[in-house]
Amino acid sequence: MKVLLVNGSPHKQGCTNRALEEVASALDAEGIETQIFWIGAKPVGGCVACGGCATRGACVFNDSVNECRALAAGADGFVFGGPVHYAHAAGSLLGFMDRLFYSNGRADQPNAFRLKPAAAVVSARRGGTTAALDDIQKFFTISEMPIVASRYWNQVHGNTPSEVEQDAEGLWTMRQLGRNMAWMLKCLQAGKDAGVVPPEAEMGQRTNFIR
Structure with a gap:
């Protein structure tokens, strides 16, 4: 079994990564294989609703989103982590997840996320963590992914990894x-x-509020 941990921070070795490393260490101790995937430091835009993924089976913008999508197919569980910016999850992480999850809907390919456990992790200097967790977890609930909880909200605090080390409860x-x-x-x-x-995955009818 394998868990893919996605680092949605622009800092590869920052506070979010330190939190993910702690999760990974516990998984490793339980005999679960882990891999941390960093989305990179470049700005990541969200989905442009072009519909290209429906025919390509991948996002038309060939970047870290498609790299992660290929790894996700072989994972049994996921942890998505990111920093808090302006009291919500970092924009690059949300744009990344928009495209990653939206491009996962082709009927002729296995679903990389459905029924696979997932968890959200956030890091912050001080506030905004619960709003950021809610941002991330919405991707799981629309994708039929069981959400894994901990003993408290999945957050760490600090400006640097060394400060996170002082967050014993986190x-x-x-x-x-x-x-x-x-x-x-x-x-x-x-x-x-x-x-x-x-x-069974029912193929239902999609509607909006006027039809």
Whole structure:
């Protein structure tokens, strides 16, 4: 089993990465393979609703989004992490996730996210963490992904990785998140081994409020 941890910070070795490393250490201790994927430092724009992914099976902008999409297909669980900017999740992370999840809908390709456990992690100097967590988790709920919780909100505080090291409760929360993720993955695998069949994906009708 493998968990892909996505670092949505412009700083590869910053506070968000330190939080993800703590989650990864707990997963590794439970025998779960981990990989941290950094989205990069360049600005990442959101989806432009061109519809190209419906025929290509990937985003038309060939950047870190498609790199992550290829890795996501082989992952069993996910942790998406990012910093708090202006009391919400960093814009580059949200733009990245817009395109990553929107380009995941081709009927002739396996869904990289459906029914796979996911968790959100955020880092902040002080405030805005719960709003940022809500930003990220909405991607999971629309994608039928079970959300993994910890013993507190999944947040760390500090301006630098060394300050995050002083956030003992935040790192404790990260470790428990990793253990809870490992437990859920093992339970899902036990269900598969016992012959439990995933729920059918109904092809429903999409509407808006005027039709």
